[in-house]
Amino acid sequence: MGTASSPVGLHRVLAPHGVLPQAALSLDNAPEIADDEARVRVERLNLDAASYRQLHTAHGGDGEAIRAAVLDIVKNRGKMHNPVTGSGGMLIGTVDEVGPRSPLGLKVGDRVATLVSLTLTPLAVTDELARWDGRSEQVPAEGHAILFARSIAAVLPEDMSSELTLAVLDVCGAPALTTRVVAQHRDRGDDVTVAVIGGAGKSGSLALAAARRAGAARTLGVVPTTAERDRLTAAKVADEVALADARDPVALAHAVTRHLGRPADVTVVCVDVPGCEHGAILATSNGGTVIFFSMATSFPAAALGAEGLAADVTMLIGNGYVPGHADLALTLLRDEPGIRALFTARLAAEAAG
Structure with a gap:
C-alpha cells in the first residue's frame, strides 16, 4: 500500500x-x-x-x-x-x-x-x-x-485456551466500565446496589463479579430461565438471582425492587435481544446509572423511554474500551471459579452444537 x-x-x-x-x-x-x-x-x-x-x-x-x-x-x-x-x-x-x-x-x-x-x-x-x-x-x-x-x-495469556481467552476478551469492556461506575457512586457516599440484566451470560457474569469487587453493597443478577438462574446461583458471583423477562418492563422493575428493596443504583444491560431498554430504566433509581452493554439496544428507545418515564437516570453506552479492561477481565476469570465455570460450560455447549 x-x-x-x-x-x-x-x-x-x-x-x-x-x-x-x-x-x-x-x-x-x-x-x-x-x-x-x-x-x-x-x-x-x-x-x-x-x-x-x-x-x-x-x-x-x-x-x-x-x-x-x-x-x-x-x-x-x-x-x-x-x-x-x-x-x-x-x-x-x-x-x-x-x-x-x-x-x-x-x-x-x-x-x-x-x-x-x-x-x-x-x-x-x-x-x-x-x-x-x-x-x-x-x-x-x-x-x-x-x-x-x-x-x-x-x-x-499462556494459562488458558485460545477459545476461553477469546470469549473473555470479547466482552472485557463490561466489567471495566461497571467497575468505574460503581466506584463513582461509592465516591458520592452511596450504598450501591447493582442489577445486571442477563447476569448468567459472558458480559453479565463478569459485570457482577466486577461490581462486587468494586465495593457494591448488594448485587443482583436477572435471568430469563430457571436453568440460567440455577447456573448463576451455583457460580456465586451475585448476592441474589431473580427470574424475569427483561422485555417486560413492569415485571423486570418489580423483580429488581423485590430483591433489592428498592430500584438499583446501577443497572447493567447485558442481554442480546431487543426491547429491554424501558425495563432497565424503570428498574433504576432516580440519580442512578444505566449501562447498556448490548448491541441489541435501541438508543432512541432508551432516550425517549427515559423521557416518557420522567426518569432522572444517566445512560451510558458501553463502548467496549476502558483502559486496563483486558487485564481486569482476565484477572476476574482467574480469581473467580464461578466465572470460569460459566464460561467453560458455555464453550462446551457451543462445541456440542
Missing part, C-alpha cells in the same frame, strides 16, 4: 468517502500494510452475541446458511459488519508483519486478540470458513486482518 496512511484507518475506506472505517460500507482488506499498520494471520473469529442471534434467527438455525451469510458479509464489505445489527465481534491470530512506525508494541509471532470491533477491522477470509458448522459464535478461520495505529490488541 505504500506509506501513506491514517492512524484511524481512513486510507482503507472504499465507500462512502469521508467516513471512519466502522461506518464504511466497504474496506480495502489488501494484505500489504502501511508503515504504521500490522497484519494478523487469523485463527478464529468471535461473532458478537447480538449478531450471531440475528443470523441464527434469520436463517432458522441452518448452519450452512449462517456460514454462507457470514462469508457474504466479509467478501462484500471487507470486514465482518452485520448490516442488520450493526455489530461484528473480534478475532485472535498471530502477527505476521509489523510496519516500522506501528505504535502497538507488537512483534512478529505474537499471538494476539484484537480488542477492536470487526466492524472496523479490514478482514479477508481465505478458507471459506470450511471448519465452521455455523452453530457457534466462535468461528475457526484462515485469512488476514489489518490493525491500524489506533487499534488495540492484547497478547494472549
